[in-house]
Amino acid sequence: MNLTLKVWRQQGPSTPGRFETYEAKGVSEHISFLEMLDGVNERLLGEGKEPIAFEHDCREGICGTCSMVINGEPHGPVKGTTACQLHMRMFSDGNVITIEPWRARAFPIIKDLVVDRSAFDRIIQKGGFISANAGSAPDGNAVPIPKPDADAAFEAAACIGCGACVAACPNGSAMLFVGAKVSHLGHLPQGQPERDLRALGMVQQADAELFGNCTNHYECGEHCPKEIDVKVIAEMNRDFVRAAIRAEEPKQVAGSG
Amino acid sequence: MKLDAKIPSGPVQQKWDKHRFEMKLINPANKRKYRVIVVGSGLAGGSAAASLAELGYNVECVTYHDSPRRAHSIAAQGGINAAKNYQNDGDSVWRLFYDTVKGGDFRAREANVYRLAQVSAAIIDQCVAQGVPFAREYGGLLDNRSFGGAQVSRTFYARGQTGQQLLLGCYAALSRQIASGKVKMRNREEVLDIVVEGGRARGIVTRNLVTGKITTSAADAVVLATGGYANVFYLSTNAKACNATAVVRAWRRGAGFANPCFTQIPPTCIPVTDEHASKTTLMSESLRNDGRVWVPLKTGEKRAPGQIPESERDYYLERRYPSFGNLAPRDISSRAAKVVCDEGRGVGPTGRGVYLDFADAIKRLGKNAISAKYGNLFDMYRNISGEDPYEVPMRIYPAPHYTMGGLWVDYNLMTTVPGLYAIGEANFSDHGANRLGASALMQGLADGYFVLPYTIGDFLASAGPSKLTADAPCFAAVQKETEDRTKRLLSIGGKQSPDSFHIRLGKVMWERCGMARNRAGLEQALVEIPKIRDEFWKDLRVVGSGTELNQTLEKAGRVADFLEFAELMCLDALEREESCGGHFREEYQTSEGEAVRNDETFAHSAIWEWQEGGKRPIRHKEELEFENVHLATRSYK
Numbered sequence: 001m002n003l004t005l006k007v008w009r010q011q012g013p014s015t016p017g018r019f020e021t022y023e024a025k026g027v028s029e030h031i032s033f034l035e036m037l038d039g040v041n042e043r044l045l046g047e048g049k050e051p052i053a054f055e056h057d058c059r060e061g062i063c064g065t066c067s068m069v070i071n072g073e074p075h076g077p078v079k080g081t082t083a084c085q086l087h088m089r090m091f092s093d094g095n096v097i098t099i100e101p102w103r104a105r106a107f108p109i110i111k112d113l114v115v116d117r118s119a120f121d122r123i124i125q126k127g128g129f130i131s132a133n134a135g136s137a138p139d140g141n142a143v144p145i146p147k148p149d150a151d152a153a154f155e156a157a158a159c160i161g162c163g164a165c166v167a168a169c170p171n172g173s174a175m176l177f178v179g180a181k182v183s184h185l186g187h188l189p190q191g192q193p194e195r196d197l198r199a200l201g202m203v204q205q206a207d208a209e210l211f212g213n214c215t216n217h218y219e220c221g222e223h224c225p226k227e228i229d230v231k232v233i234a235e236m237n238r239d240f241v242r243a244a245i246r247a248e249e250p251k252q253v254a255g256s257g
Numbered sequence: 258m259k260l261d262a263k264i265p266s267g268p269v270q271q272k273w274d275k276h277r278f279e280m281k282l283i284n285p286a287n288k289r290k291y292r293v294i295v296v297g298s299g300l301a302g303g304s305a306a307a308s309l310a311e312l313g314y315n316v317e318c319v320t321y322h323d324s325p326r327r328a329h330s331i332a333a334q335g336g337i338n339a340a341k342n343y344q345n346d347g348d349s350v351w352r353l354f355y356d357t358v359k360g361g362d363f364r365a366r367e368a369n370v371y372r373l374a375q376v377s378a379a380i381i382d383q384c385v386a387q388g389v390p391f392a393r394e395y396g397g398l399l400d401n402r403s404f405g406g407a408q409v410s411r412t413f414y415a416r417g418q419t420g421q422q423l424l425l426g427c428y429a430a431l432s433r434q435i436a437s438g439k440v441k442m443r444n445r446e447e448v449l450d451i452v453v454e455g456g457r458a459r460g461i462v463t464r465n466l467v468t469g470k471i472t473t474s475a476a477d478a479v480v481l482a483t484g485g486y487a488n489v490f491y492l493s494t495n496a497k498a499c500n501a502t503a504v505v506r507a508w509r510r511g512a513g514f515a516n517p518c519f520t521q522i523p524p525t526c527i528p529v530t531d532e533h534a535s536k537t538t539l540m541s542e543s544l545r546n547d548g549r550v551w552v553p554l555k556t557g558e559k560r561a562p563g564q565i566p567e568s569e570r571d572y573y574l575e576r577r578y579p580s581f582g583n584l585a586p587r588d589i590s591s592r593a594a595k596v597v598c599d600e601g602r603g604v605g606p607t608g609r610g611v612y613l614d615f616a617d618a619i620k621r622l623g624k625n626a627i628s629a630k631y632g633n634l635f636d637m638y639r640n641i642s643g644e645d646p647y648e649v650p651m652r653i654y655p656a657p658h659y660t661m662g663g664l665w666v667d668y669n670l671m672t673t674v675p676g677l678y679a680i681g682e683a684n685f686s687d688h689g690a691n692r693l694g695a696s697a698l699m700q701g702l703a704d705g706y707f708v709l710p711y712t713i714g715d716f717l718a719s720a721g722p723s724k725l726t727a728d729a730p731c732f733a734a735v736q737k738e739t740e741d742r743t744k745r746l747l748s749i750g751g752k753q754s755p756d757s758f759h760i761r762l763g764k765v766m767w768e769r770c771g772m773a774r775n776r777a778g779l780e781q782a783l784v785e786i787p788k789i790r791d792e793f794w795k796d797l798r799v800v801g802s803g804t805e806l807n808q809t810l811e812k813a814g815r816v817a818d819f820l821e822f823a824e825l826m827c828l829d830a831l832e833r834e835e836s837c838g839g840h841f842r843e844e845y846q847t848s849e850g851e852a853v854r855n856d857e858t859f860a861h862s863a864i865w866e867w868q869e870g871g872k873r874p875i876r877h878k879e880e881l882e883f884e885n886v887h888l889a890t891r892s893y894k
Contacts, residue, residue: 038533051800051809057327057498060332081640087640087643111806117323121444134383140384141398145393145397153390
């Protein structure tokens with residue numbers, strides 16, 4: 001099939017960007033979307049032009065590196081699919097395809113389709129963990145975890161940290177990402193001791209990184225390649241409010257006994 | 258090159274305890290005087306960086322990814338082994354040790370493998386404490402499943418995303434140390450060389466992938482956790498950026514490289530149907546529990562699989578290996594697939610594929626049962642191939658996946674360069690000539706959480722601080738070499754892209770040094786590879802500059818190192834005149850096509866020492882002694 005691509009090109013963070021039009025000819029329906037872009041890049045290189053910079057790595061839909069908005073939708077038109085797992089059989093001859101980077105204040109563009117998502121790492125650093133030094137753990141079966149809790153934790157833990165939720169949200173909010181981690185650890189007994197600190201720390205950091213607020217558009221859940229349920233946002237809000245109230249209560253002072 | 262494996266004396270069960278007692282300790286206040294650089298942030302690197310920081314060392318962790326949560330450990334599906342014996346089915350440290358040595362076709366070091374089995378249980382405990390959501394039974398206890406090469410259920414898993422969940426646990430631990438200031442995380446930086454001076458590793462040279470700036474960093478020890486080299490084949494199940502640059506550079510700086518020809522090519526990958534394919538995808542080998550593998554009896558069969566009657570099908574694994582059938586080990590199943598495709602009986606558009614048919618299982622158990630067991634794998638297959646495996650048989654074909662060879666390390670995981678360590682897939686130590694399923698995750702985390710944090714202290718306590726800072730002349734010299742090399746890649750001004758060279762190299766390696774190798778083919782490869790390499794340095798095209806994000810330049814550097822490394826692999830394959838594990842030399846097989854190992858001559862690891870001026874590397878040996886697991890021929894008939 002033959003396609004017309006309108007691709008966002010931007011040399012660096014502070015230079016203005018623009019759409020460039022490229023023809024992709026003779027594209028096989030059996031290849032992936034990124035392999036189609038590889039082909040365009042090989043041709044550009046052959047013409048002595050700079051290839052389109054885009055991020056990708058595992059190409060199996062799990063590392064969360066690939067990040068592009070295809071025809072206005074993060075990761076493209078297929079639900080529950082990363083851009084790397086999108087195949088060209090979803091398109092047809094003559095299609096015009098627009099390709100853009102994630103657009104969000106908290107994800108500055110580095111070059112072309114590559115953005116800086118380090119804000120996500122900084123949010124995790126504010127409490128998206130359980131403090132357990134290597135060697136200090138009790139036996140893995142010491143604390144039984146009811147299967148529904150373990151399953152709920154897993155559902156939320158499936159987040160790949162790609163940032164599609166932010167790119168999909170009209171407010172550029174990271175609440176699905178934050179909620180997924182708060183929910184994952186909050187469903188496990190091991191996550192309880194730091195539950196309050198986690199909710200407070202991560203939400204405050206998301207604000208500091210200039211992610212927007214959630215106003216219930218649910219675009220995040222709609223475009224999440226791992227189909228994380230938006231209910232994690234409600235769970236996070238609950239944890240945050242409870243933690244905020246508890247933080248204002250006077251601290252219990254331990255007895256000297 | 259001096260090879261001292263430093264295996265502690267005494268019975269294998271007591272070696273690690275004894276060694277831990279004998280190793281020198283550094284008191285907590287002094288640990289903060291030492292700086293350790295960890296290269297890579299997968300399971301091995303991430304766990305090592307976090308654990309060393311927890312102990313009090315100052316750690317710098319370098320990754321070329323945008324975040325330490327992306328390394329390819331994340332793509333592992335099946336699970337992680339541990340000798341917990343939670344299933345009460347007779348598992349033990351000894352059995353895991355035995356299975357691993359045997360599965361590795363007796364080419365691994367017993368003492369290391371035993372220690373791996375010993376620490377395996379603590380890994381599960383650690384991961385549970387971090388909040389890894391392992392699969393559980395209704396009673397709330399951990400669930401297990403069985404995997405190839407073992408008769409007990411010792412594999413822990415988190416649906417089909419075990420690698421992801423373990424890596425996120427490790428990333429969380431690392432994030433906590435980054436927040437505490439004990440780990441300085443350096444994202445989007447690629448290590449391009451190692452600085453060795455006065456017989457000790459002193460630091461690294463890196464390129465910032467965003468600014469292009471090449472800088473040096475000094476440390477008291479350097480740990481390479483940079484993964485395997487399966488991308489030398491171009492098409493592999495590895496992530497696109499996986500590369501051998503750090504280990505090749507370390508090799509050139511004096512680290513011995515062990516058994517580079519030991520590569521693993523499992524049978525259950527989705528076949529490539531288009532010449533523009535950029536990688537292959539592995540599906541869990543658990544599919545072979547219910548799928549039957551077959552090809553048509555006739556060559557050039559054109560009918561659809563459903564139209565081919567039973568009498569005209571060849572269930573070749575069941576025919577050749579009646580007792581193991583479709584569950585024959587990875588290396589054996591892969592070679593059998595190659596044989597039938599070489600005979601012209603392969604299926605699919607390219608003729609390089611075999612059927613994995615679930616029709617019988619669906620008839621026996623019902624579609625729902627199959628969907629509950631393999632639903633996500635069936636979806637993945639449908640997504641990639643566009644075919645519905647509930648209706649038509651899957652097509653599978655082997656593809657490179659894991660590399661057992663790597664930098665030689667002693668019992669302490671130190672390479673032949675003092676102060677330079679290699680952990681995880683980057684080293685050679687535990688899997689011999691063939692790795693069992695669910696053991697890669699185990700080894701990466703064992704090295705990072707429970708082995709390196711002890712052994713590195715012993716070295717630092719004896720050797721003391723390095724005292725060289727990054728402004729020492731030895732750093733400037735290596736930095737200049739790196740800058741010159743980068744400039745050279747940018748200035749060749751030829752016509753061919755890095756990928757086009759990589760694809761050509763991959764074809765040579767796949768044909769000559771893939772599932773089956775022979776003398777003539779390897780000798781031919783040793784002629785072809787230098788030719789491609791010469792052409793690369795004359796006709797490479799990289800556009801853009803070195804002072805910005807330039808993905809073509811990154812690729813070019815990695816391909817240049819693969820072109821060098823490929824030759825070493827072929828050399829090793831040529832010299833190892835036996836068939837063992839993933840290394841099958843066609844000259845050494847029985848009349849029925851089974852591998853013939855030669856323990857008389859080759860019960861050793863081969864360690865290659867780099868030579869200046871393009872001279873042939875020198876082959877050294879570490880003799881392997883099997884005091885606990887007796888040498889025997891693997892048979893699956």
